[in-house]
Amino acid sequence: MKTILALASLALLTAAVSPAFAQHGMPGGTPMTFFVTSEPIGDGGNLGGLAGADAHCQKLAQAVGAGDRTWRAYLSTQARAGQPAVNARDRIGNGPWYNFDGVMIARDRAHLHGDTLDLARLGNNLTKRTGLTEKGQIVPGLNDYQVPRDSDWEYSKTTPYTNRHEMLTGSQLDGRAYPPGTDYTCSNWTSNSDPAPTQAQLGQEGGPNRPNAQIGFPDRNGGGNGSWNSSHGTTGCSQTALNRTHGVGMFYCFAAN
Amino acid sequence: MKNIYLLVLIGPLLTANTAVAQESGKLPDRIPSSLMTFFVTSEPIGDGGSLGGLAGADAHCQKLATAVGAGGKMWRAYLSTQARPGQPAVNARDRIGTGPWFSAKERVPDYLNRRLSRPIVQSEIHGDTLDEARRGSNLTKEFALTEKGDLVNGIGDPLPTRHDILTGSRPDGRAFTDNADHTCNNWTSNAAGSAQVGHSDRIGNGNQSWNSSHATTGCSQRDLVSWGGVGLLYCFAVN
Numbered sequence: 001m002k003t004i005l006a007l008a009s010l011a012l013l014t015a016a017v018s019p020a021f022a023q024h025g026m027p028g029g030t031p032m033t034f035f036v037t038s039e040p041i042g043d044g045g046n047l048g049g050l051a052g053a054d055a056h057c058q059k060l061a062q063a064v065g066a067g068d069r070t071w072r073a074y075l076s077t078q079a080r081a082g083q084p085a086v087n088a089r090d091r092i093g094n095g096p097w098y099n100f101d102g103v104m105i106a107r108d109r110a111h112l113h114g115d116t117l118d119l120a121r122l123g124n125n126l127t128k129r130t131g132l133t134e135k136g137q138i139v140p141g142l143n144d145y146q147v148p149r150d151s152d153w154e155y156s157k158t159t160p161y162t163n164r165h166e167m168l169t170g171s172q173l174d175g176r177a178y179p180p181g182t183d184y185t186c187s188n189w190t191s192n193s194d195p196a197p198t199q200a201q202l203g204q205e206g207g208p209n210r211p212n213a214q215i216g217f218p219d220r221n222g223g224g225n226g227s228w229n230s231s232h233g234t235t236g237c238s239q240t241a242l243n244r245t246h247g248v249g250m251f252y253c254f255a256a257n
Numbered sequence: 258m259k260n261i262y263l264l265v266l267i268g269p270l271l272t273a274n275t276a277v278a279q280e281s282g283k284l285p286d287r288i289p290s291s292l293m294t295f296f297v298t299s300e301p302i303g304d305g306g307s308l309g310g311l312a313g314a315d316a317h318c319q320k321l322a323t324a325v326g327a328g329g330k331m332w333r334a335y336l337s338t339q340a341r342p343g344q345p346a347v348n349a350r351d352r353i354g355t356g357p358w359f360s361a362k363e364r365v366p367d368y369l370n371r372r373l374s375r376p377i378v379q380s381e382i383h384g385d386t387l388d389e390a391r392r393g394s395n396l397t398k399e400f401a402l403t404e405k406g407d408l409v410n411g412i413g414d415p416l417p418t419r420h421d422i423l424t425g426s427r428p429d430g431r432a433f434t435d436n437a438d439h440t441c442n443n444w445t446s447n448a449a450g451s452a453q454v455g456h457s458d459r460i461g462n463g464n465q466s467w468n469s470s471h472a473t474t475g476c477s478q479r480d481l482v483s484w485g486g487v488g489l490l491y492c493f494a495v496n
Contacts (some may be wrong), residue, residue: 123465255488
């Protein structure tokens with residue numbers, strides 16, 4: 001009898017604890033409403049459009065028990081004929097957003113994007129310590145592990161601790177889409193192609209026939225400015241090209257509700 | 258024939274070695290770099306917010322720079338002082354020249370011919386335009402090295418944390434204009450008062466300000482330590 005009681009109370013305890021852990025954030029604390037994808041989709045800038053990227057967020061959240069929210073990838077798309085632009089900042093709800101540890105990343109969209117000079121100068125609370133994946137991992141950044149081949153996808157894909165701190169955003173500093181023309185979104189997240197060889201190594205700016213994605217850094221360390229959402233472009237849209245500048249095609253996910 | 262086999266075997270090894278050499282060659286032999294025009298003091302003056310005024314703080318920068326062979330430049334502490342009767346305010350940003358400023362370690366250009374440690378720029382570190390304020394500067398934990406090229410302990414590093422850097426300044430690099438003390442009585446008090454500090458690792462207090470994150474609760478050395486600092490300063494070369 002005693003044993004049964006003990007077992008029963010154990011079961012009760014487990015039941016009581018599990019939901020708290022499942023919510024993420026500290027047990028009983030604030031549920032997670034922001035994360036960096038722990039892994040890329042893996043096909044360069046081809047994410048299957050916004051829908052494909054959102055589904056990736058949802059899938060990763062689901063896997064850690066946080067699938068009961070509407071997860072959105074922080075990505076913009078540029079205007080096309082008959083298709084208006086989509087601004088990343090308009091997709092992610094109103095905040096506040098909390099990471100895996102229950103730490104607030106930003107109070108609202110104005111705080112996240114620094115909409116006034118005062119807000120922008122102080123910055124939000126997205127740092128290397130808070131820009132965690134849905135599993136609570138810190139994203140490997142510059143010089144973390146001193147891996148010589150950290151720009152080589154053939155190596156990076158089997159070495160999860162190579163520098164991979166470039167998040168796809170396709171967005172301007174204010175979180176809005178770029179005007180049409182120059183590609184900043186790997187053709188609205190459908191392209192995995194690279195510039196023609198004659199145009200390769202021209203740098204990281206987009207241009208005519210130069211597939212390119214704008215990226216930012218969750219660790220705020222790179223590109224000479226550390227912008228979390230709009231630091232610089234890529235050398236192309238293939239998985240290999242993304243890795244050349246230390247990205248692997250990961251992105252930010254926000255809970256819109 | 259044997260020689261050819263040997264070459265085939267050694268070839269890839271040589272290439273690998275070269276790659277490693279290039280990688281480790283990212284850092285120059287000489288630290289600090291001769292380009293260094295910015296550093297965080299490796300040591301505090303040690304008397305809380307009493308630095309001997311701006312002159313005392315400047316002398317501390319100059320002394321530390323001289324000790325590592327960089328005394329040929331004119332060094333200034335990044336500090337503001339508040340207005341007093343007959344004594345106008347001094348803005349930290351106006352004391353440090355025009356820049357750009359380089360850190361103690363300069364890396365060789367990368368594959369796209371960019372310097373990974375891009376210098377910091379006056380308008381960027383102060384966010385003079387909204388775009389600049391949003392984008393930020395390259396003043397990161399890895400850039401904010403001491404004059405000896407060492408990292409300054411920040412959040413997540415072994416204690417004690419030393420990332421609270423005295424500035425007495427607002428985010429735009431200017432002096433406070435209210436009546437409260439933000440400068441430990443213009444850097445003469447080691448007891449009453451308060452100093453505005455920034456974080457050299459850009460982490461803490463829910464913001465990322467390098468120069469104006471929060472106030473201390475007092476000006477003694479003990480007060481500074483209780484907040485995660487020891488009274489370190491930013492030093493900039495004016496010329």
